[in-house]
Amino acid sequence: MKKLMNAADTMLAESLDGFAAAHADIVTLAADRKFIRRRTLTPGKVALISGGGSGHEPLHSGFVGRGMLDAACPGQVFTSPTPDQIVEAIEAVDTGAGSLLIVKNYEGDVMNFEMAAEIAGDHRMATVVIDDDVAVPNSTWSTGRRGVAGTLVVEKILGAAAEQSMGLAELQQLGRAMNARTRSMGVALSPCTVPAAGKPTFQLGDDEMEVGVGIHGEPGRKRTRLEAADAIAEEMIGSIVADLAPSEGRECLLLVNGFGATPSMELYLMVNAARRILQARGLVVARYLTGSLVTSLDMAGCSLTVSILDADTMRLWDAPVKTAALCW
Amino acid sequence: MKKLMNAADTMLAESLDGFAAAHADIVTLAADRKFIRRRTLTPGKVALISGGGSGHEPLHSGFVGRGMLDAACPGQVFTSPTPDQIVEAIEAVDTGAGSLLIVKNYEGDVMNFEMAAEIAGDHRMATVVIDDDVAVPNSTWSTGRRGVAGTLVVEKILGAAAEQSMGLAELQQLGRAMNARTRSMGVALSPCTVPAAGKPTFQLGDDEMEVGVGIHGEPGRKRTRLEAADAIAEEMIGSIVADLAPSEGRECLLLVNGFGATPSMELYLMVNAARRILQARGLVVARYLTGSLVTSLDMAGCSLTVSILDADTMRLWDAPVKTAALCW
Amino acid sequence: MTPEQLHRVIVTVADAVIDHADELTALDQAIGDGDHGLNMKRGFDAVRADAALLAAKPLPEALGAIGLQLVMKIGGASGPLYGTLLMAMGKAISPDGANIAAAFAGGVAAVKARGKSQPGQKTMLDVLVPIEAALSAGAPDLPHRLPAIAQAAAEATVPMEATRGRASFLGARSIGHMDPGACSSALITAAVCRALGD
Amino acid sequence: MTPEQLHRVIVTVADAVIDHADELTALDQAIGDGDHGLNMKRGFDAVRADAALLAAKPLPEALGAIGLQLVMKIGGASGPLYGTLLMAMGKAISPDGANIAAAFAGGVAAVKARGKSQPGQKTMLDVLVPIEAALSAGAPDLPHRLPAIAQAAAEATVPMEATRGRASFLGARSIGHMDPGACSSALITAAVCRALGD
Numbered sequence A, B: 001m002k003k004l005m006n007a008a009d010t011m012l013a014e015s016l017d018g019f020a021a022a023h024a025d026i027v028t029l030a031a032d033r034k035f036i037r038r039r040t041l042t043p044g045k046v047a048l049i050s051g052g053g054s055g056h057e058p059l060h061s062g063f064v065g066r067g068m069l070d071a072a073c074p075g076q077v078f079t080s081p082t083p084d085q086i087v088e089a090i091e092a093v094d095t096g097a098g099s100l101l102i103v104k105n106y107e108g109d110v111m112n113f114e115m116a117a118e119i120a121g122d123h124r125m126a127t128v129v130i131d132d133d134v135a136v137p138n139s140t141w142s143t144g145r146r147g148v149a150g151t152l153v154v155e156k157i158l159g160a161a162a163e164q165s166m167g168l169a170e171l172q173q174l175g176r177a178m179n180a181r182t183r184s185m186g187v188a189l190s191p192c193t194v195p196a197a198g199k200p201t202f203q204l205g206d207d208e209m210e211v212g213v214g215i216h217g218e219p220g221r222k223r224t225r226l227e228a229a230d231a232i233a234e235e236m237i238g239s240i241v242a243d244l245a246p247s248e249g250r251e252c253l254l255l256v257n258g259f260g261a262t263p264s265m266e267l268y269l270m271v272n273a274a275r276r277i278l279q280a281r282g283l284v285v286a287r288y289l290t291g292s293l294v295t296s297l298d299m300a301g302c303s304l305t306v307s308i309l310d311a312d313t314m315r316l317w318d319a320p321v322k323t324a325a326l327c328w
Numbered sequence C, D: 001m002t003p004e005q006l007h008r009v010i011v012t013v014a015d016a017v018i019d020h021a022d023e024l025t026a027l028d029q030a031i032g033d034g035d036h037g038l039n040m041k042r043g044f045d046a047v048r049a050d051a052a053l054l055a056a057k058p059l060p061e062a063l064g065a066i067g068l069q070l071v072m073k074i075g076g077a078s079g080p081l082y083g084t085l086l087m088a089m090g091k092a093i094s095p096d097g098a099n100i101a102a103a104f105a106g107g108v109a110a111v112k113a114r115g116k117s118q119p120g121q122k123t124m125l126d127v128l129v130p131i132e133a134a135l136s137a138g139a140p141d142l143p144h145r146l147p148a149i150a151q152a153a154a155e156a157t158v159p160m161e162a163t164r165g166r167a168s169f170l171g172a173r174s175i176g177h178m179d180p181g182a183c184s185s186a187l188i189t190a191a192v193c194r195a196l197g198d
């Protein structure tokens, strides 16, 4: 394992301290590093709270700030935060209009947020669960699909809506609708290494890729020979569009997301591949976002996310945002 | 070599096309992909033009936009752009107030920009050469030091000054002064692979790092065992501060820059390490910038840059910027 | 149960989890996200550090406190599940521990509710439910038989296809590996029995 | 020089560079940024594609056009340097090529000015200057002797410490490797002589 670190068990804490120092104009880090919150809250606005295992930075802490989240609870690496973190975040940022909890669909996350909600029962709360990863089949009798990079799209749109005074119930509805219009799929070219584990989560041959990989390095649909970028994009967009089943001519957002070790040149090459494929399938790419935004530690590879936008959600996407990782 | 690509000889072109599509609100890509320019120019403002080998993205194309560059000329991977690119960029963005060429100190870059300036002789032009890398000894009888991540700091400050109508000669002077107050040093944990070469530029053992590495994977000062992040930061900051020799209590900017394959968690950990070391040496870290901004393809590792700021340059640093990669 | 006995149980269980953390992590690397051992170790390190204080409490409070400790330290899926198991048991158990079978059944019911899960889905429930059954059936030599029952139940998860937990994302590719949570449950069962048998 | 001869020189040189591109890149990986072969190949691919057109021009124009082609295609340090060499030679040379020694000397002077460099700094000049000297000295069998002179000069860069070009960043660590530009100069020299000797 090669990482810029001092010791596995202090790594997260040191990194959070660096983040808080670097972005002190936007955020503050709570005692015991239980959560990151906006420096300044807007009274009367519904509080948006997310969180999850660490190792996906800038998700979620990098999305705390005006136009997006009010607080983010960082769990240990790839491990959901604990209920006390979430409860304390709710207590710190709920200014009276209630809290919307944005949770990625992993049982750990869902259960910890659920326990937190039980404990913080005197606050008004609602939950939106994100499950945008088409690599996993959807179903009601199982855990269902994972929440991956689409989380950022939902967080941005809800963040803008909350800023415009949308109420808790409406936000929950919008979040669920946005989640239903958002699909992602990923591919890994190299594994990731959890610092405390010290060795890669999986092994890939020199000419192999993992198609449909999760953001924790979970195995995906299949392991195959590394293909050309166009073929990879074709397979991912194909799966996404098949699942979304958008009508011809719909406008969409394309998010090309790096997993942590993928250079910018490759991400923009994927932008180019994906946009041509989307256009060929009759979709209009109206908005783009490119970057390593929902990562998997030091994994190489990327995910593609497509979100169908209408006039309202486009406006919310375009609304100003000022966080450590997203700004416009 | 594992990359998201179709073919080595189309990789750069495809990536530039993706970039131009994704940021069409800010930039346009010129014919034959010779340069990237601002969509809208400000008449009467000195034009800021930079460029260099590709593979360092977002440098320079990601810094084209309001408050920073007017045009960027992308060379082949790790290869200076050719004079025709630079000449055409000058002709496209010089609105009459002249052009400032910001060049990293590599002989290829310096000579190609020089030939361009000879060809575009009827335009008013001035050049600022950046050489911030303390890993290489400075001297007048040799090539001297390399230009690395500090380039971004100079480009940001000059960009703000140009936006505030500073003239060509003054900008050149400010650029040289800023360069003199800016020092960087890098460390690699893994090599980079030039797509057309197909294999890593250098080899590192499983427990080795390259201290003082260049942004083209050039060997640095020494190859040693991978050390703890604090020790790495101590060595880099030590070299930087020894060279800058700032007086006690000076305010500075700390830029922690990833080389392309370094996850955010590690970069912020380095922020935390570096800021403590700077403080211990009597410097006040007044501004932070963290990200993979001046990269070396898929190299893992980071560089630290320290820039001494005074009230004027602090204001220029804080001035609004809106580019694909930097925004505030 | 005497405070000494409880202390022995706590320490034995904690040590067993801590000693086998790498094994649990390796199982989770195969079909999960490679942190089950790390998570469990973090939780049981905290429990072990507080062992004396926890053992001094009456059994119901002790179980509740251990459960809360696990919830607040483990995170992930296993934190709420093991925490819920112990907190629910703590609520139901009598101070002398005589109604252990009923209390454990209450704990398992709480786990099912928390996890929206059932046995057969390749999770810790595939060990917890057989233990619940054995406890309900009762038998004088139970502490000697339970470890084998738990171990066999954990092994029985190998051929299962997961439909809950992270391994469910793998579909058929989850077949052929033991579920990490089933393994930790068997491990804890063996440790409890060992501590009580001594 | 006839157009046929010039065509043969252009094609032989281009093929030599293209065939040895990997070797040049490998040298540049050791003490530079690993692109010298790629750069040279890009330039000479373009020259080769235009060979017929270029060979049809009078010698001065042909050299100038090849030089410009190299400048606009190669990039990096070698583009302006080889481009400058040929463009300066093109300006000085007579249509029949009789004053080749003087023209080459003019080209080398231009390279020195462009690169702010001198022989002894572990660059292409460490090959170009000995060739210039041999040309000035003159000798009937020069085309047969020049390749060996150039090759020896390139090899003499191995023990040098670079003070110009990217290799200078390495300081003493640049010792022990042949300079990539010196190697390409020797390669081109050999190809020119081969083409003229045929």
Ligand SMILES: Nc1ncnc2c1ncn2[C@@H]1O[C@H](COP(=O)(O)OP(=O)(O)O)[C@@H](O)[C@H]1O
Pocket (backbone or CB within 6 Å): A078, A079, A080, A106, A107, A108, A109, C028, C032, C033, C035, C036, C037, C039, C040, C075, C076, C077, C078, C079, C081, C114, C115, C116, C117, C122, C123, C124, C125, C164, C165, C166, C179, C180, C181, C182
């Ligand atoms: N819904 C559920 N019901 C019962 N047990 C579950 C459920 N989800 C996960 N588990 C158990 O939790 C274990 C994984 O724990 P752990 O790795 O610590 O958490 P995470 O999956 O969040 O990383 C699984 O092996 C499984 O036994």
Ligand SMILES: Nc1ncnc2c1ncn2[C@@H]1O[C@H](COP(=O)(O)OP(=O)(O)O)[C@@H](O)[C@H]1O
Pocket (backbone or CB within 6 Å): B078, B079, B080, B106, B107, B108, B109, D028, D032, D033, D035, D036, D037, D039, D040, D075, D076, D077, D078, D079, D081, D114, D115, D116, D117, D122, D123, D124, D125, D164, D165, D166, D179, D180, D181, D182
């Ligand atoms: N200032 C200089 N004077 C003469 N030759 C130089 C100079 N700088 C570089 N070179 C030559 O250029 C070669 C490198 O060319 P190349 O790798 O194509 O460009 P770059 O160094 O820009 O990547 C060196 O090996 C050296 O021979």
Ligand SMILES: [Mg+2]
Pocket (backbone or CB within 6 Å): A053, A078, A079, A080, A108, C033, C035, C076, C077
């Ligand atoms: Mg986990």
Ligand SMILES: [Mg+2]
Pocket (backbone or CB within 6 Å): B053, B078, B079, B080, B108, D033, D035, D076, D077
């Ligand atoms: Mg180069």
Ligand SMILES: [Mg+2]
Pocket (backbone or CB within 6 Å): C028, C032, C033, C034, C035, C036, C076, C166
């Ligand atoms: Mg796990």
Ligand SMILES: [Mg+2]
Pocket (backbone or CB within 6 Å): D028, D032, D033, D034, D035, D036, D076, D166
């Ligand atoms: Mg080179």
